[in-house]
Amino acid sequence: MTRSKFARFPAVLLLCLIATNAGAAEDPLSSWNDGAAKSAITHFVHITTNPASPDFVPPAERIAAFDQDGTLWVEHPIYTQVIYALDRVPALVKAKPELANVEPFKTVLSGDRDAIGKLSTDDLFKILAATLTGMSVDDYRDQVKKWLDDARDPRWRQPFTALAYQPMIELLKYLRANGYRTYIITGGGQDFVRTYAEDVYGIPPEEIVGTAGATRYGYDKDGRPVLTKEPKLLLDDDKAGKPEGIHLMIGRRPYAAFGNSTGDRQMLEYTKAGAGERLAMLVLHDDAQREYAYGPAQGLPATKVGTFTQALYDQATREGWVVISMKSDWKRIFTFEP
Amino acid sequence: MTRSKFARFPAVLLLCLIATNAGAAEDPLSSWNDGAAKSAITHFVHITTNPASPDFVPPAERIAAFDQDGTLWVEHPIYTQVIYALDRVPALVKAKPELANVEPFKTVLSGDRDAIGKLSTDDLFKILAATLTGMSVDDYRDQVKKWLDDARDPRWRQPFTALAYQPMIELLKYLRANGYRTYIITGGGQDFVRTYAEDVYGIPPEEIVGTAGATRYGYDKDGRPVLTKEPKLLLDDDKAGKPEGIHLMIGRRPYAAFGNSTGDRQMLEYTKAGAGERLAMLVLHDDAQREYAYGPAQGLPATKVGTFTQALYDQATREGWVVISMKSDWKRIFTFEP
Numbered sequence: 321m322t323r324s325k326f327a328r329f330p331a332v333l334l335l336c337l338i339a340t341n342a343g344a345a346e347d348p349l350s351s352w353n354d355g356a357a358k359s360a361i362t363h364f365v366h367i368t369t370n371p372a373s374p375d376f377v378p379p380a381e382r383i384a385a386f387d388q389d390g391t392l393w394v395e396h397p398i399y400t401q402v403i404y405a406l407d408r409v410p411a412l413v414k415a416k417p418e419l420a421n422v423e424p425f426k427t428v429l430s431g432d433r434d435a436i437g438k439l440s441t442d443d444l445f446k447i448l449a450a451t452l453t454g455m456s457v458d459d460y461r462d463q464v465k466k467w468l469d470d471a472r473d474p475r476w477r478q479p480f481t482a483l484a485y486q487p488m489i490e491l492l493k494y495l496r497a498n499g500y501r502t503y504i505i506t507g508g509g510q511d512f513v514r515t516y517a518e519d520v521y522g523i524p525p526e527e528i529v530g531t532a533g534a535t536r537y538g539y540d541k542d543g544r545p546v547l548t549k550e551p552k553l554l555l556d557d558d559k560a561g562k563p564e565g566i567h568l569m570i571g572r573r574p575y576a577a578f579g580n581s582t583g584d585r586q587m588l589e590y591t592k593a594g595a596g597e598r599l600a601m602l603v604l605h606d607d608a609q610r611e612y613a614y615g616p617a618q619g620l621p622a623t624k625v626g627t628f629t630q631a632l633y634d635q636a637t638r639e640g641w642v643v644i645s646m647k648s649d650w651k652r653i654f655t656f657e658p
Numbered sequence: 659m660t661r662s663k664f665a666r667f668p669a670v671l672l673l674c675l676i677a678t679n680a681g682a683a684e685d686p687l688s689s690w691n692d693g694a695a696k697s698a699i700t701h702f703v704h705i706t707t708n709p710a711s712p713d714f715v716p717p718a719e720r721i722a723a724f725d726q727d728g729t730l731w732v733e734h735p736i737y738t739q740v741i742y743a744l745d746r747v748p749a750l751v752k753a754k755p756e757l758a759n760v761e762p763f764k765t766v767l768s769g770d771r772d773a774i775g776k777l778s779t780d781d782l783f784k785i786l787a788a789t790l791t792g793m794s795v796d797d798y799r800d801q802v803k804k805w806l807d808d809a810r811d812p813r814w815r816q817p818f819t820a821l822a823y824q825p826m827i828e829l830l831k832y833l834r835a836n837g838y839r840t841y842i843i844t845g846g847g848q849d850f851v852r853t854y855a856e857d858v859y860g861i862p863p864e865e866i867v868g869t870a871g872a873t874r875y876g877y878d879k880d881g882r883p884v885l886t887k888e889p890k891l892l893l894d895d896d897k898a899g900k901p902e903g904i905h906l907m908i909g910r911r912p913y914a915a916f917g918n919s920t921g922d923r924q925m926l927e928y929t930k931a932g933a934g935e936r937l938a939m940l941v942l943h944d945d946a947q948r949e950y951a952y953g954p955a956q957g958l959p960a961t962k963v964g965t966f967t968q969a970l971y972d973q974a975t976r977e978g979w980v981v982i983s984m985k986s987d988w989k990r991i992f993t994f995e996p
């Protein structure tokens with residue numbers, strides 16, 4: 321985490337300053353077009369934060385849950401963490417030369433994109449286990465941070481952290497300005513997302529719930545305590561694992577939840593099942609020109625990465641979840657747009 | 659959680675009110691005698707919260723970690739959660755009459771204290787699994803809350819929640835008033851502690867890290883989402899499991915850690931190994947008259963519940979951890995004392 325110029329002020333004073341400025345007239349959701357999605361958000365915030373409202377939610381209970389891949393940042397053509405794992409293979413083989421002729425590492429090293437694209441799920445898990453575990457949690461964080469500094473995405477040639485959606489960053493800030501804590505609930509690796517979530521989304525490590533592996537406590541050669549990342553899965557934070565992870569790590573039911581795929585269904589169901597007013601929203605990727613278009617809901621092209629089925633779309637309609645159209649609800653998608 | 663009269667005020671306003679009153683002259687640690695332990699606490703807080711100090715810690719990083727049993731409340735003669743599990747057995751057998759003649763439930767039902775005291779660890783795990791899992795997380799919380807309302811401890815005839823140590827409650831408040839977030843890191847059940855920690859310690863569910871089992875997401879007969887507690891251990895939050903649990907649930911190294919037994923050793927090592935000023939403290943139970951006396955450190959009687967070995971005591975001396983003597987450092991232990 322970088323220490324900002326505010327870091328030396330006590331939190332209490334900072335909050336008081338924020339409170340004093342709360343009356344400013346600027347639209348906190350300026351990258352959103354007026355419409356049902358934007359209205360659903362502002363209506364929800366008004367009725368849950370107005371002390372006179374029957375749906376008022378005490379500040380301590382204001383939890384909003386956000387999926388990450390495809391909801392807060394780009395997930396196509398492939399999850400960023402998978403690109404990271406593939407990019408780590410050369411360094412891995414340098415440290416363990418015996419892997420150079422072992423599959424699937426051999427294929428990854430070949431650089432043959434077609435062959436890499438055809439790797440099985442089992443092969444992919446071997447690569448993830450080899451590149452995401454075995455090191456200390458500190459070394460892992462440093463490796464990811466360095467990669468994020470250097471790597472560029474294949475389409476826009478931007479740092480991956482620039483592929484966060486500006487309307488969602490505004491939404492996170494808007495909710496926090498109204499007393500909500502904004503948690504990420506991601507199928508991605510918890511430690512991976514923690515390395516950049518504070519800088520990119522303003523979300524601290526303790527508010528990241530993700531797919532998590534075990535660590536092992538031990539000591540380095542100088543006797544200093546070290547936590548080593550182990551290839552043992554503790555929480556598969558996808559589908560049913562999302563509400564389970566929310567209970568494990570937070571212990572409170574969210575009042576608002578945001579996703580974009582069938583992996584978020586249970587989280588949205590769980591959120592909406594709570595008493596009082598709850599908000600559930602799904603981002604629909606229907607903008608091939610500015611980002612990507614995939615479903616297969618609403619006749620959009622099918623995909624294996626971030627599948628949004630018609631059944632999910634129908635459930636959203638039936639249960640009052642709000643679908644966000646990237647194409648029509650978002651005025652601007654990225655900050656780097658002209 | 660009960661809604662206090664403050665619950666309807668925005669958190670920001672509340673914090674501003676607290677800030678305004680921060681200059682009040684009352685001793686926030688009035689149940690502590692003057693001495694090395696109290697000085698260690700106030701010195702640590704001063705140098706980590708004064709912006710001019712080289713050991714200043716930004717508010718977002720101010721994490722303090724507290725063991726619970728034996729550190730925040732009484733753990734002798736036996737952990738409160740074990741008493742809860744034993745007390746649940748009649749209700750369990752009522753729901754499943756076939757268990758009445760099955761060990762270890764038969765022994766528990768007999769009420770024979772000697773026989774119950776001799777149950778093996780395996781038997782105890784059977785009782786814990788049967789009484790702490792199988793129900794929804796909501797039902798479990800209700801069962802624990804009801805028990806806590808009714809049950810009384812065998813020595814003082816107080817509700818178990820009255821057995822929290824007043825000096826530690828003051829310490830929690832003092833740290834929070836100085837921008838620290840106070841996490842519980844307990845070998846006890848995470849969901850068990852969450853049921854009362856907000857009322858007793860002012861610590862919300864998301865700041866409880868404990869031994870945690872899996873939950874299973876499903877639907878009740880009306881199709882409503884339900885999380886059911888499963889007899890599958892995800893995190894054994896004791897010994898090495900404490901720093902592992904801290905990484906899993908918080909992702910930041912604490913600046914201060916408080917324990918009372920060998921189960922807290924790794925948490926204190928991990929805390930002290932961080933850069934800058936860190937505080938590590940151990941409560942020594944050396945007051946048989948007002949509470950209990952056990953070690954076996956310093957010639958105190960040996961115990962299986964909350965063992966404080968001489969090796970731990972020596973490590974504390976060697977590594978600059980501060981030992982709190984209940985007898986001499988605490989002016990008052992319980993609020994119910996005359």
